[in-house]
Amino acid sequence: MSLSVEEVWQDVQSIRERVPLVHNITNYVAMEFTANALLALGASPVMAHAMEEVREIARISQALVINIGTLSAPWVQSMREAMKEAAKQRVPIVLDPVGCGASQFRTQTARELLATAAPTIIRGNASEIIALGSDRHETKGVDSLASSEQASEIAGELSARYGCAVSISGAVDLIVQGAQVVRVRNGTPLMTRVTAMGCTASALTGAFAACNPSPVHAAAHAMVIMGIAGELGARRAQGVGSLPMHFLDALHGLSKADVQALMQAG
Template sequence: MTINASSIFKDVEKIRKTAPLVHNITNYVVMNTTANALLAIGASPVMAHALPEVEEMTGIAGALVINIGTLSDAWIEAMFKAAKKAAQRKIPIIIDPVGVGATQYRTRTARQLIQATPPSIIRGNGSEIMALCQQDQKTKGVDSTSASDQAVDAAKALAREYGCVVCITGKIDYIVSQETLLQVKNGHAMMPYVTGLGCTATALCGAFAAVNPEVDKAAAHAMAVMGIAGEMAARTAQGPGSLQVNFIDSLYQLSQTHIKEFFKA
């Protein structure tokens, strides 16, 4: 199994044609920028977190994205409620365990969410994926020769345990499922200087998983689009301010030709 420029663009076209509603329960920092990224790629974002309405909103969505970046108790309750509804409806749940490992509150919440309603995709950086796994993981430590390897081992353990796809983003993105390991080598060194591009990657996973039932490919396609748009953006960026603006423009402009030119696996 593999992905290529044509499989990536097929999903982009489906998103643009069907404009799937992506329900985000996400953090305050990135609400605006992730909504803009979803719009630019052709999806329909909605943000809603109130207990009286989350189930109804998830009930009309094509995917649910949960991001724990600025948690509080009321929001956690809403996350569980929405995730339960998404599981009932069998729509993809995407979880972004922002800052897992930094506080027990985040670690506990992310783990409980994943246990209660195993997601389709978990998207995080290497240290988040390792922190998420730590207690469950058996193979880490001496077996691993680098942080990336350790994270891939952790991702494999999570994928086995929860039957989900785990997406580790970094210089190389690893998309890990129980059976498969995909790599995407797109992206640009300036991207980590823009706040919330990781959260945007997660949100895009929602849009792609809403139109593509092969979850590992959907996640890999989303990562490829992120990285390609980042590289397109970097061509004329003067810094992270213009990179962010160009990135949104690039998602909007993205054609099969761009994907063919930039895609690296």
């Protein structure tokens, strides 16, 4: 499946014009950075995990992003309730099974969330996707020990089972839905040395899903923009400490010319 610069840029413009509200139930490590990334892109973040309000927030949002990075029992229940309400309201759901396979609790929780409401997009690294769809565990905490291509078969099975797109991050990002497959070659290895980059990819995927009804296109476009912003940020960064700042600047100042010059996907 090929991507077009025009379609990717149309989604970016749509996010900037519509300013979709993206409801995040995410982890403590990622909250501030992902909120800032959504703002830089042009979306509106809300970080709400209290049981008393998650249904109400999910009801008024244009996307829901569930990230299991720092799990606790009350948060799991809030995630379930938010997903139920989002599904009821036909709000797109992005599930990031952070660290799936690293512990029985994480794996079980991720699978229970899948059973609660079918997500629109599952987005994770290869080891997380493998652990989510099988009993193979190839993880080092939240880091992947497998390539995106190694997870492609299981991604296809998950896509068929839940009727969703599956977005796998790696040296080459792989996005799968049915017979549609996209490979995104944008990004820089420096991004793997900064915490919350994967979580940010999921949050941005939520913004794209809010504005594009095609899960596979929304997921692929998000990874293209994530990767391009990473490349642009890395050009100015002195190292891992300054990359996040320049990444956010790149997202904020992104132009169609940047996409035309740098997009590597198909």
